[in-house]
Amino acid sequence: MAEALQNSLQGHLAEKAQGFQAIPLPGAGENETAYFHHASRSLIIGDALINLSPDPLMLLPAKYCTNPDLLKNNLKRLLELPVQRIFFAHGAPILQDGFGRLKTVIP
Numbered sequence: 001m002a003e004a005l006q007n008s009l010q011g012h013l014a015e016k017a018q019g020f021q022a023i024p025l026p027g028a029g030e031n032e033t034a035y036f037h038h039a040s041r042s043l044i045i046g047d048a049l050i051n052l053s054p055d056p057l058m059l060l061p062a063k064y065c066t067n068p069d070l071l072k073n074n075l076k077r078l079l080e081l082p083v084q085r086i087f088f089a090h091g092a093p094i095l096q097d098g099f100g101r102l103k104t105v106i107p
Contacts, residue, residue: 020044023078027071028060034078041084043098048075049105051091057105075106 019039025032028048035044047064048071051057059075062068083098094101 025071025074027067027069027074028065030066036081036083041082041098043078043081043083043086045086046089049086049088051086051088051094053092057091057094057101059105072107078102079106 020035020037023034023036025034025045025048029046032046032048034046034048036042037044048060049057050060059068060071065071079099079102081099083102084096086094086098086101
């Protein structure tokens with residue numbers, strides 16, 4: 001029952017988020033998904049990447065991942081996007097050269 005409700009809600013949310021491309025990121029936390037807004041070149045990401053000062057941008061630590069190797073592989077899809085800005089669940093946003101910053105942490 002809970003899974004059916006969750007699937008229904010995710011479908012409903014995807015319909016409402018016009019202009020955003022959902023990018024599932026298996027290997028991070030359960031149901032981790034990034035969202036890319038093409039018009040503004042903005043990436044919104046939950047837990048898969050962290051940008052907390054004073055540490056540099058980094059991947060979610062392996063101990064919090066469901067499958068760290070799978071996450072690293074899936075993050076490579078973000079390098080196919082013309083990312084300018086990145087907004088995080090954890091940390092300060094990156095407001096310019098998001099693509100360049102992604103290249104520093106995605107293997």
